[in-house]
Amino acid sequence: xxxxxxxxxxxxxxxxxxxxxxxxxxxxxxxxxxxxxxxxxxxxxxxxxxxxxxxxxxxxxxxxxxxxxxxxxxxxxxxxxxxxxxxxxxxxxxxxxxxxxxxxxxxxxxxxxxxxxxxxxxxxxxxxxxxxxxxxxxxxxxxxxxxxxxxxxxxxxxxxxxxxxxxxxxxxxxxxxxxxxxxxxxxxxxxxxxxxxxxxxxxxxxxxxxxxxxxxxxxxxxxxxxxxxxxxxxxxxxxxxxxxxxxxxxxxxxxxxxxxxxxxxxxxxxxxxxxxxxxxxxxxxxxxxxx
Amino acid sequence: xxxxxxxxxxxxxxxxxxxxxxxxxxxxxxxxxxxxxxxxxxxxxxxxxxxxxxxxxxxxxxxxxxxxxxxxxxxxxxxxxxxxxxxxxxxxxxxxxxxxxxxxxxxxxxxxxxxxxxxxxxxxxxxxxxxxxxxxxxxxxxxxxxxxxxxxxxxxxxxxxxxxxxxx
Numbered sequence: 001x002x003x004x005x006x007x008x009x010x011x012x013x014x015x016x017x018x019x020x021x022x023x024x025x026x027x028x029x030x031x032x033x034x035x036x037x038x039x040x041x042x043x044x045x046x047x048x049x050x051x052x053x054x055x056x057x058x059x060x061x062x063x064x065x066x067x068x069x070x071x072x073x074x075x076x077x078x079x080x081x082x083x084x085x086x087x088x089x090x091x092x093x094x095x096x097x098x099x100x101x102x103x104x105x106x107x108x109x110x111x112x113x114x115x116x117x118x119x120x121x122x123x124x125x126x127x128x129x130x131x132x133x134x135x136x137x138x139x140x141x142x143x144x145x146x147x148x149x150x151x152x153x154x155x156x157x158x159x160x161x162x163x164x165x166x167x168x169x170x171x172x173x174x175x176x177x178x179x180x181x182x183x184x185x186x187x188x189x190x191x192x193x194x195x196x197x198x199x200x201x202x203x204x205x206x207x208x209x210x211x212x213x214x215x216x217x218x219x220x221x222x223x224x225x226x227x228x229x230x231x232x233x234x235x236x237x238x239x240x241x242x243x244x245x246x247x248x249x250x251x252x253x254x255x256x257x258x259x260x261x262x263x264x265x266x267x268x269x270x271x272x273x274x275x276x277x278x279x280x281x282x283x284x285x286x287x288x289x290x291x
Numbered sequence: 292x293x294x295x296x297x298x299x300x301x302x303x304x305x306x307x308x309x310x311x312x313x314x315x316x317x318x319x320x321x322x323x324x325x326x327x328x329x330x331x332x333x334x335x336x337x338x339x340x341x342x343x344x345x346x347x348x349x350x351x352x353x354x355x356x357x358x359x360x361x362x363x364x365x366x367x368x369x370x371x372x373x374x375x376x377x378x379x380x381x382x383x384x385x386x387x388x389x390x391x392x393x394x395x396x397x398x399x400x401x402x403x404x405x406x407x408x409x410x411x412x413x414x415x416x417x418x419x420x421x422x423x424x425x426x427x428x429x430x431x432x433x434x435x436x437x438x439x440x441x442x443x444x445x446x447x448x449x450x451x452x453x454x455x456x457x458x459x
Contacts, residue, residue: 114448171449180389241402242301242340243431246317248448250430255388255400267399271341275348278301278340278355
């Protein structure tokens with residue numbers, strides 16, 4: 001019999017205790033952490049990026065596979081990182097490296113969230129591409145948005161085991177009480193997947209903007225002046241509406257109306273935004289299907 | 292004869308002859324529209340995203356919009372040999388987010404409700420009657436239709452799997 005879940009259950013497990021329950025917790029490869037650090041360095045060179053990726057053979061192989069996917073439509077097959085950087089550019093290869101470095105654990109099934117294998121990867125790629133698209137509209141940094149979108153839901157990987165077998169009751173509670181799924185997570189676990197994801201990103205020494213973006217993507221107005229939580233929030237809304245890697249938590253979230261204005265959009269732009277998003281993710285399928 | 296199995300993705304409009312299992316996973320605000328002609332063993336599905344084409348829309352994804360996808364599905368079914376009198380129809384989806392963070396609702400953002408209204412109007416325009424529908428709420432739905440029993444099944448995380456209707 002499944003355990004009952006009620007608003008009176010408030011275990012408040014420390015985040016470290018929750019993370020300890022997940023064996024094989026995701027680790028960002030050192031090569032990727034170096035690539036992200038280079039992202040924030042205006043003096044970084046193509047060669048430095050290629051060398052950083054080259055530190056990890058598995059990531060290198062995936063980067064080359066992604067670079068050769070039909071998504072990029074290169075005229076000839078790329079066989080070296082240097083060549084990939086020359087043909088695709090320094091910025092694109094950085095983003096490909098992020099996808100390559102996260103795909104293994106993103107592709108796992110999340111039983112607790114009712115996500116079959118590869119669905120978190122689909123959702124995260126949808127978020128990354130959606131963030132990139134919205135950031136361009138809002139005249140923000142599309143590369144930083146892509147990385148933050150890709151990692152926005154990493155907290156679900158850590159929480160998954162803790163909610164295994166409970167999601168049905170958690171959704172019943174959310175629907176009955178009109179609570180967002182984040183409020184339900186807080187009620188059941190003491191923390192949300194966004195808070196735990198931000199904690200993981202902080203442990204990986206990711207830039208503070210990305211940590212904050214992950215932490216506040218379901219409640220972007222609480223992040224002060226930061227633009228990134230709003231961009232991730234809207235991309236997440238698009239991915240959930242279109243069912244792109246949607247989990248058992250469904251659409252049990254609130255839409256933040258302020259995010260539209262901050263991203264230089266209006267409610268009337270929304271249909272066009274969805275159409276553009278669907279085009280981007282369907283085009284992007286060839287990118288992450290190769291993973 | 293073996294059963295063909297298809298995982299139908301967003302914007303897809305698919306018609307299949309013979310024993311078939313059609314599945315749409317994680318339908319959110321979209322509409323999964325199913326049709327079945329049991330006499331001719333023809334099944335069809337459209338996984339629709341938005342109520343209507345925009346002035347700026349291209350022809351790249353006709354299956355994206357209610358005002359082009361339903362007609363396209365009907366045409367594909369009739370072209371494949373279905374009879375309009377034998378076709379049975381049902382649709383699923385049209386979920387919404389909770390209210391906005393300020394507690395209100397902006398009609399333009401209610402994609403699920405607008406999709407449901409658009410499909411009702413379009414089906415009426417085409418003279419199509421609906422056997423059953425399962426719409427609304429804040430949930431994602433997995434939907435499947437199998438010609439072996441002609442049952443349309445809907446699975447949600449909080450209610451499990453249920454048979455919505457029989458399209459025989």
